Amino acid sequence: MPIIEPQLLDGAKRSTDRTIESFRRLSGGDTIFPQILAHVPAYAEAIWGAMAEALFEGRVDHRLKELMRIQLAASANDPYFSTMRSAEAVQAGLTEEDVASSLGDFHTNPRFTDAEKWALRFSYLMYRHPDQVDADFYSEGKRHYSEAQIMEMGGLIAIHYGLAVFMGTLNVD
């Protein structure tokens, strides 16, 4: 039983309806997260809007960003977001073997390119060892990605980790 009661769908405002519909891009069918956010309707639209923008739009491969998102949710001990899979990423070729590899020793796994390994290290290190995400680390990243792409990944990491930590406290499976 979630600690915060999800709002009933028929009690939601139109802006929350849009958010709930958009959330299905990630969840397939589940809508608990936007129903919890619906306690603060303006937040629901703005926060999920930013999360969706970070995950689905931009110039970094969505499949890679989905792996980073799952890795962050797992690191936040959030069963809700860590077990969710973007259907678009799965259609683009994401497999459970990819997910397991990104959660394990991805540093040496030939499944990932050097650019993908750097991106996975970016999300892996950010909340475990942020001091290792330093100027040298970013210099290495710039060999693979533009500054815009690095900011896109940084934004994804920041918002998806922060909200996964919060969801992890709410007892939602």
Next chain:
Amino acid sequence: MQFDPARIDAGFYERLRDHYTESEIVELGVFIGFNVGYHTFFRTLDFYPMFTPDGRLVSQEESRRIYGETPHSHLSADIQQAVAAAAAATGGAVD
């Protein structure tokens, strides 16, 4: 939330409900989550305020000298410290 999220359990939320509505608790949780996420990322980007506490536009190098290598929260003591450093750097008093 940032340092020990495991302590934010059902009992913790029960105590929060003595003071806040469910909407306010969601508002606080999302606000904290958003800030936990972004401030850690921003810190790795190694950028400093463009302005001194008295409003002078400064370079990143000067700003680093004023505000210090270690990030501080903007509690009044830290702001006073930065104002004093800015005053010393300019040789004059700063309000």
